[in-house]
Amino acid sequence: MIWLIGNKGMLGTELSLLLGKSGVPFIGTDKEVDITKLSALRDFTHTKHIEWIINCAAYTAVDKAEDERENSHLLNTVGPQNIATMAKEIGARLIHISTDYVFNGQGNRPYTEEDATDPIGVYGLTKRDGENKVLEENDKSYVIRTAWLYGNYGNNFVHTMLRLMKERESISVVNDQHGSPTWSGDLAETIYTFIHLIRENKTIPYGIYHFTNEGKITWFDFAKGIYTQARDFGILTKECEIKPCCSDDFPSKVKRPAYSVLDKSKIKTTLGITIPAWDVSLRRYLSKYA
Numbered sequence: 015m016i017w018l019i020g021n022k023g024m025l026g027t028e029l030s031l032l033l034g035k036s037g038v039p040f041i042g043t044d045k046e047v048d049i050t051k052l053s054a055l056r057d058f059t060h061t062k063h064i065e066w067i068i069n070c071a072a073y074t075a076v077d078k079a080e081d082e083r084e085n086s087h088l089l090n091t092v093g094p095q096n097i098a099t100m101a102k103e104i105g106a107r108l109i110h111i112s113t114d115y116v117f118n119g120q121g122n123r124p125y126t127e128e129d130a131t132d133p134i135g136v137y138g139l140t141k142r143d144g145e146n147k148v149l150e151e152n153d154k155s156y157v158i159r160t161a162w163l164y165g166n167y168g169n170n171f172v173h174t175m176l177r178l179m180k181e182r183e184s185i186s187v188v189n190d191q192h193g194s195p196t197w198s199g200d201l202a203e204t205i206y207t208f209i210h211l212i213r214e215n216k217t218i219p220y221g222i223y224h225f226t227n228e229g230k231i232t233w234f235d236f237a238k239g240i241y242t243q244a245r246d247f248g249i250l251t252k253e254c255e256i257k258p259c260c261s262d263d264f265p266s267k268v269k270r271p272a273y274s275v276l277d278k279s280k281i282k283t284t285l286g287i288t289i290p291a292w293d294v295s296l297r298r299y300l301s302k303y304a
């Protein structure tokens with residue numbers, strides 16, 4: 015059985031629906047089984063035969079993390095460590111989700127899994143420490159780093175942009191941070207592919223993998239793509255001007271990586287997958303947007 019932790023979050027909900035459709039036995043939990051308490055995890059697994067654990071639970075409020083260091087540490091470092099410890103105790107494989115924020119964003123070519131981490135904020139630091147704990151505690155672990163995630167089931171850039179474009183005549187969007195958007199539907203499919211291939215007896219080396227949609231754009235480019243497609247689909251019926259601006263125009267406590275494109279060669283070769291371009295996935299997502 016698969017245990018999906020954080021099943022009410024944006025990615026967790028997407029995975030829950032996918033696992034439900036695939037027919038594989040799984041059970042999902044969220045805050046009711048607190049990952050910061052090892053005893054709660056042990057109690058939950060006590061009477062169950064769990065072969066896989068997928069951890070989608072996290073502290074994801076990047077800005078708030080600067081003021082809530084302890085909470086971020088508990089959820090992003092201690093929680094994953096507890097999950098990895100417990101997974102090892104019961105002999106389960108673990109898939110843990112991490113982030114491009116483990117890098118400092120000063121690169122100028124896509125980051126590989128071998129590149130040195132150097133987080134520049136509390137969220138990235140606590141996620142990086144969580145990755146290390148997972149890999150130290152349970153050698154049957156996969157860590158999948160992703161970035162700029164959006165989907166149906168939570169607050170995210172696409173929802174915010176659509177709301178603002180409906181409300182305002184013009185909006186300014188930062189044009190000096192480069193990355194790759196990721197539709198949670200594509201990431202959920204890829205996570206499931208790990209499990210599916212191993213069940214089919216394919217050997218997939220444990221360790222870190224990078225996954226985002228293809229393409230390198232700025233948030234401004236992303237906003238323009240959302241606008242154009244939302245107009246095409248009739249989701250947005252009024253005009254809105256999208257203007258480029260700089261990160262410095264939005265003063266914030268937290269520094270965000272200027273460049274966070276991830277190299278996906280490893281995951282594509284290992285799983286034998288192709289990854290859709292960001293605008294193709296955005297179109298698939300918006301075509302079903304209600």
Ligand SMILES: NC(=O)c1ccc[n+]([C@@H]2O[C@H](COP(=O)([O-])OP(=O)(O)OC[C@H]3O[C@@H](n4cnc5c(N)ncnc54)[C@H](OP(=O)(O)O)[C@@H]3O)[C@@H](O)[C@H]2O)c1
Nearest residue numbers: 020022023024025044045048049071072074111113160163
């Ligand atoms: N969102 C992005 O843009 C992005 C980018 C890169 C990487 N990631 C990574 O992708 C993964 C999934 O992100 P997401 O955006 O889907 O996250 P999310 O929507 O914030 O979901 C996280 C879930 O964990 C739950 N949770 C909180 N405290 C918990 C606890 N003590 N025990 C168990 N569950 C608890 C949350 O509940 P509450 O909501 O009630 O607190 C929420 O349902 C995370 O590892 C994140 O770091 C996300």
